[in-house]
Amino acid sequence: xxxxxxxxxVGSEKLYTQDEVNNLRKDWKExxxxxxREIEKETQTADKQKRxxxxxxxxxVKKSNRILVSISSHKLPFDLxxxxxxxxxxxxxxxxxxLLSSEVHSVDIxxxxxxxxxxxxxxxxxxxxxxxxxxxxxxxxxxxxxxAIFVRRIIEGLRIFENKQIDTSGYTKGxxxxxxxxxxxxxxxx
Numbered sequence: 431x432x433x434x435x436x437x438x439x440v441g442s443e444k445l446y447t448q449d450e451v452n453n454l455r456k457d458w459k460e461x462x463x464x465x466x467r468e469i470e471k472e473t474q475t476a477d478k479q480k481r482x483x484x485x486x487x488x489x490x491v492k493k494s495n496r497i498l499v500s501i502s503s504h505k506l507p508f509d510l511x512x513x514x515x516x517x518x519x520x521x522x523x524x525x526x527x528x529l530l531s532s533e534v535h536s537v538d539i540x541x542x543x544x545x546x547x548x549x550x551x552x553x554x555x556x557x558x559x560x561x562x563x564x565x566x567x568x569x570x571x572x573x574x575x576x577x578a579i580f581v582r583r584i585i586e587g588l589r590i591f592e593n594k595q596i597d598t599s600g601y602t603k604g605x606x607x608x609x610x611x612x613x614x615x616x617x618x619x620x
Contacts, residue, residue, distance in 0.1 A: 489599035
């Protein structure tokens with residue numbers, strides 16, 4: 431018995447003509463190929479995001495492990511427990527040493543609100559004002575004046591780079607320090 435669509439009904443099952451079978455196969459292939467294309471696009475997008483994330487992580491690791499400048503305090507006639515300032519691309523680490531202990535403060539460049547230098551006859555004092563640090567300021571005494579001025583210039587340059595969102599991981603250490611010195615050329619009266 432033929433039904434209205436041209437197929438033949440046999441009991442409760444429908445029999446299809448060759449044209450209907452071909453059309454069904456074509457429709458099935460098209461729907462599956464479009465799904466395959468969507469899956470491929472999603473896979474490519476995920477792979478691209480993964481590569482971008484890997485690059486970002488590599489840049490962060492490179493930036494966080496490069497110490498650009500490191501200076502220590504000096505007392506007369508000698509300093510058994512010198513304080514140290516390590517300047518990295520994204521943060522400053524201050525290590526304060528005492529007889530049997532040491533204290534380490536890390537301040538992100540973006541969290542530094544100001545830097546001051548107090549000079550005296552022999553040495554200078556660097557004061558770093560932090561937006562987040564509990565006591566709000568970190569003082570490092572007994573620094574050579576030229577070193578204190580140099581460190582201040584480097585920190586000010588890094589603050590400018592951070593505010594302008596400039597990626598510094600592509601620079602070599604020497605080129606980056608030179609650019610930072612160029613960027614912060616304010617004369618300091620001593």
